[in-house]
Every structure is written in structure tokens, then in C-alpha cells.
Amino acid sequence: MSESLWGYQPASGHTAGIDLSGYTVEATDGSIGKVDKHSDEAGSAYLLVDTGIWIFGKDVLLPAGTVRRIDTEDRKVYVDLTKEQVKDSPEFDRHRQTEDPGYHAQISAYYMAFRIM
8 A cells, every 4th residue: 555545556547537436346355345436636535435235335435545456447446455454444424524634544544554565
């Protein structure tokens, strides 16, 4: 993962302006849901993922730095996380925390623990 989790990794294949909504999100061990919304904002880029019934409709906010690769042909986003790591992420309220700097700090601390050196 990149030094800053809130920006895409250079090798991810991300192209600014591409709409990732509806892309399937793949963890290292299987599918975790679909991109519901995303942001390309510098220093605050993220994916909002709807996990569907996999974890009872829980939405998760994934910093863009967790994205390992984007496959535009197959409409898939691959992240450097396991399903369990995503499932155990801090609770998220999409109506209050999507742009909340305090929540971003909390989620950064959580995902930095899994950062690949």
C-alpha cells in the first residue's frame, strides 16, 4: 500500500475521471461487494463499497491506497486486503462519516496495520 492511504498507488492503473461505480471489489481471497461511490479528490480519495448480503448490507470506506489494481475491461477493483480485514473494519455511517477527517484518521490507523512493506 502507498505511504498515504488516501491516494491511489501509482501501479494501480487508476485514471482520474474514470467512473468506478458498479465495479466489483475483490479482496485477496474473494469478492467483497461493489463500488457504490468513489472520490478522486487529492489526499482524500476513497471507494465506498456496498458489501450487499455478505456482511449484512454493511457499507465500508476503503482508502484509495488499498487498491492494488483496477481492471477496466472486467470492471473489477482489486484491494490489498482480505475479506476478514474488511469485515472487521471500524463501523461506518455513510451519512455522517464519508468526508469526516476524524473517521478518516481512524480508518487510516486500522488499514495501516495491514500495510505491506
